[in-house]
């Protein structure tokens with residue numbers, strides 16, 4: 488009989504990309520795969536586009552808001568509805584194991600998995616666990632982390648540091664294909680700007696304010712997030728809202744990166760040896776996880792960082808110059824970084840948990 492796995496995770500691409508990395512390998516091994524996500528989150532587009540044959544089940548879910556909203560009162564009801572919907576999906580799909588990448592949509596799935604007695608593996612990408620994964624830990628059979636530091640927040644007997652799980656195609660990019668796609672010539676180094684999967688207004692603004700100076704020394708590729716394209720596009724500046732199949736080729740031609748400090752992104756840059764300037768999401772609009780991610784990378788010599796509150800045109804351009812000067816030292820350090828689990832190792836681990 489074929490084995491069955493159900494994936495969940497969503498809300499932002501960071502809560503989907505590990506699933507996207509693992510699904511093709513489970514497919515090759517002949518597993519039957521299904522996915523639970525939200526009705527309208529980014530996970531729906533990503534999974535339906537990349538895996539049209541994987542059944543996608545949308546459920547209701549809540550959200551943790553750091554601001555007042557009437558929805559804060561109705562969300563518990565939505566989570567309860569989500570638990571019932573997830574339970575029905577689990578009964579129908581009958582998975583031998585569930586893999587959760589976190590995000591709010593995964594919370595009802597965790598409760599339902601416990602009720603249905605299905606083993607669950609979860610993966611936490613950030614130094615400190617997000618609320619969804621904190622709630623999921625008591626229900627998890629096994630917990631995998633990206634950062635070693637995270638293990639101190641997790642139950643020792645069920646947790647392992649697996650590192651970042653990176654999709655294989657990111658290593659298969661071709662510089663010439665990137666040049667074809669972007670129309671940029673190799674005459675200047677390429678600076679890639681990535682404001683996280685949803686874009687980042689503060690990063691977008693400083694890049695556009697500093698564009699004249701940046702373009703003197705670099706060609707700039709800007710992944711700016713949905714709805715954030717600028718009508719001004721001088722020569723040497725190429726913008727995309729969000730890229731999928733193009734990303735490996737864009738990364739292959741990239742010399743330096745400016746990015747938020749989302750865990751998946753920064754580990755992808757590390758794996759591809761791209762020195763990075765990180766501008767973490769500030770504590771006012773997050774739990775501060777990106778600040779810790781960035782700190783860890785700076786300590787290991789893989790990155791420079793700038794706080795959003797210190798972001799001026801001058802500090803931005805000066806730090807990018809420093810990054811360019813430290814390029815080779817950083818690449819050397821990145822070459823000595825401890826390896827993460829391969830996709831095959833991770834698939835073996837999860838398979839071993841199946842009932």
Ligand SMILES: CC(=O)N[C@H]1[C@@H](OP(=O)(O)OP(=O)(O)OC[C@H]2O[C@@H](n3ccc(=O)[nH]c3=O)[C@H](O)[C@@H]2O)O[C@H](CO)[C@@H](O)[C@@H]1O
Pocket residue numbers: 499500501502504612613681682683684685710728729730731734748749750751752753755768776777780
């Ligand atoms: C605002 C927010 O809540 N951010 C969190 C979210 O970040 P976010 O969703 O931005 O996640 P990450 O930076 O971890 O990952 C983004 C993923 O999107 C991909 N990508 C990005 C741009 C693009 O055009 N195409 C594309 O494919 C990247 O290659 C990467 O795989 O999850 C991360 C992992 O839990 C956290 O560390 C972040 O704090």
